[in-house]
Amino acid sequence: MKSDIPGPERAAALFADLVGEPGALIPILRRIQEHLGFIPPAYVPVVAGELNLSRAEVQGVISFYHEFRSEPPGRHTIRICQAEACQAMGAAALTRHAVARTAAGMKETSPDGRFTLEPVYCLGNCACSPAVMVGTTLHGRVTPERFDELLEALPE
Amino acid sequence: MKKATLFVPGDSSAVSVGANAVATRIGVEAAARGVDAKIVRNGSRGLYWLEPMVEVLTRAGRIAYGPVGEGDVANLFDRNWLEGAEHALRLGPPEEIPYLKSQQRVTFARVGITDPLSLEDYIEHGGFRGLRAALAIGPQQIIDEVSRSGLRGRGGAAFPTGVKWQTVLNQPAGEKYVVCNADEGDSGSFSDRMVMEGDPFLLIEGMTIAALAVGASRGYIYLRSEYPYARKALQKAIETATQQGCLGESVLASGKPFHLELRVGAGSYICGEETAMLDSLEGKRGIVRSKPPLPAVQGLFGRPTVINNVISFASVPAILDKGAEHYRSLGMNRSRGTLPVQLAGNVRHGGLVEIEFGVTLRELLYGWGGGSASGRPIKAVQVGGPLGAYLRESEFDLPLDYEAFAARSAMVGHGGVVAFDDTVDMARMARYAMEFCAIESCGKCTPCRLGSRRGVEVIDRILAARNGEKDDSVALLRDLCETMLHGSLCAMGGMTPFPVISALDKFPEDFGLSRSEAVNQ
DSSP: OGGGSOOGGGHHHHHGGGTTSTTOHHHHHHHHHHHHSSOOGGGHHHHHHHHTOOHHHHHHHHHHSTTOOSSOOOSEEEEEEOSHHHHTTTHHHHHHHHHHHHOOOBTEEOTTSSEEEEEESOOSOTTSOSOEEETTEEEOSOOHHHHHHHHHTSOO | OEEEEEEOOOOHHHHHTTHHHHHHHHHHHHHHTTEEEEEEOOOOOSBGGGOSOEEEEETTEEEEEOSOOGGGHHHHHHTTGGGTOOOTTEEESGGGSHHHHTSOOSTTSSTTTSOTTOHHHHHHTTTTHHHHHHHHSOHHHHHHHHHHHTOBOTTTTOOBHHHHHHHHHHSOSSOOEEEEEEOOOSTTOOHHHHHHHHOHHHHHHHHHHHHHHHTOOEEEEEEOTTOHHHHHHHHHHHHHHHHTTSSBSSGGGSSOOBEEEEEEOOSOGGGGSHHHHHHHHTTSOOOOOOSSSOTTTSOGGGSOEEEEEHHHHHHHHHHHHHOHHHHHTSEETTEESEEEEEEEESOTTOEEEEEETTOBHHIIIIIISOSOSSSSOEEEEEESSTTSOEEEGGGTTOBSOHHHHHTTTOOOTTOEEEEEETTOOHHHHHHHHHHHHHHHOOSSSHHHHHHHHHHHHHHHHHHHTTTSOOOSHHHHHHHHHHHHHHHOSSHHHHHTHHHHHHHHHHOGGGGTOOHHHHHHO
């Protein structure tokens, strides 16, 4: 998968249209991550150069936001809500089940590179708790059984 | 060919329990029966325990069926649901369902009824009447009307919207901004999401009215990244509104410009704090700013900025359309109008209840909510998100009113109500409140950044001592909460003590303490 990542010399082309926008840094980082799944460290100096920022400023923003990542995730990112409404409906048990089932710890990728598990604090699905997001697809009323069905429906 | 119109919510919560599969199945079954079916992806009516709730347009109006599973669809066709026929899943006309019938839908008047992305639908159902009324009067009159309505910020702080707008209007002319805080991060809250997915033009209309009122020509919606469905809906709605001249150089051919842009966050609860949000919009880490200066004076890019929550903006068109008096006539004391309450967590009938202020928690939890989902007694309720106090059963008669809640060190906030049954461990919930603060703190002030970490440790000690020897940890926890309460820069550190202390005071037995031990330490 790593070989598919365009080298930093091609990074600037990915976000050239955003550079002049006010407050462009976060939209640019989002663009990179949405294309590649993560923000390769080699891109940081390119972004900094294009925006006339220091590398520290760019790195500081990447590390501040929970969603930005510097390492490629597994093939499927599964976010399990840990917030109060989901806790009230069994999120803790669901999380334990998910960890056991995927062999990935929270904020970790499974050894086979298939799953990355992440905590998330509210998906706005609080009347259909517990909630899980697989990629960008939302699932509600997720029992351990339903969680297994969701996994089975995913491609390798 | 027989024609039919069916409504299957495209709302992300409805989709999360199978609405897309149901819509696809309806298409297949209709085609197989030679029926030319038009499937409208409406917003959700907010009766989430009935989702996916499908509505069929019949000669007698719309008839609802729910919850419809993929496997029910063929049978529903066989039993002639297109004519509104009887069926175990038949709910009747949606507006007659008691849960909905007993509400006062003002802001949510259109949600669930129209096709959210159809501008024609929007206009046909009263859209842009508020904006047209605003265009007919001047900025000062718009603000006077909003002030007279008594509308207060629905994001949680409940600051009078008219006062905020007046401050921005009073700043010298020049670039001003209107920013919508759509970083709905509070657990138990989903009314912003429902508006953005189910009636996005309403938000656009409300923001445009604000822009006219204060003399702003540019606006941003700061949307949390956890809402990909709302993102798509808003993107499309902004595009359509711009193409059709509702946004852009000349709003509804008035000659007044308003350009609106959607920005998406990157997972950070603190970016729902308005000044952290501004820093994030400027492309920085979401660090809370010291106030003053107020954002109304020096906000986005240093310019005067109106910042309101989605529901605040969405409430404005109806105020301009129906008049301030209509809105003002609803509510109690200084809490005027309606609040879209969100019933969540361990509640049988979770969903959206828009109702005037003054309704009690008991009515919400046991009337609309139908009690707990598990069938066990409701032990505690958290209102207003992760910074809101926990309330116990003896407090359920509290009316929904900003001041009544504040008098109990609780808050109405964004109107999210999360119920817990008697299996909840309140000491664990107190620990979670501290842990959440530690995870999400922006780190600028010490009481929040370090206090929350120490808070987790102290509660861990209390948890470990539940069945053993007591030390002075409870006194330490109270002391720490005092420091956070008074010494934090913003509500994150300043209000995290509310869930913690309320849990300790109201449920001391969960901390391994008798009532007197909890109070005396």
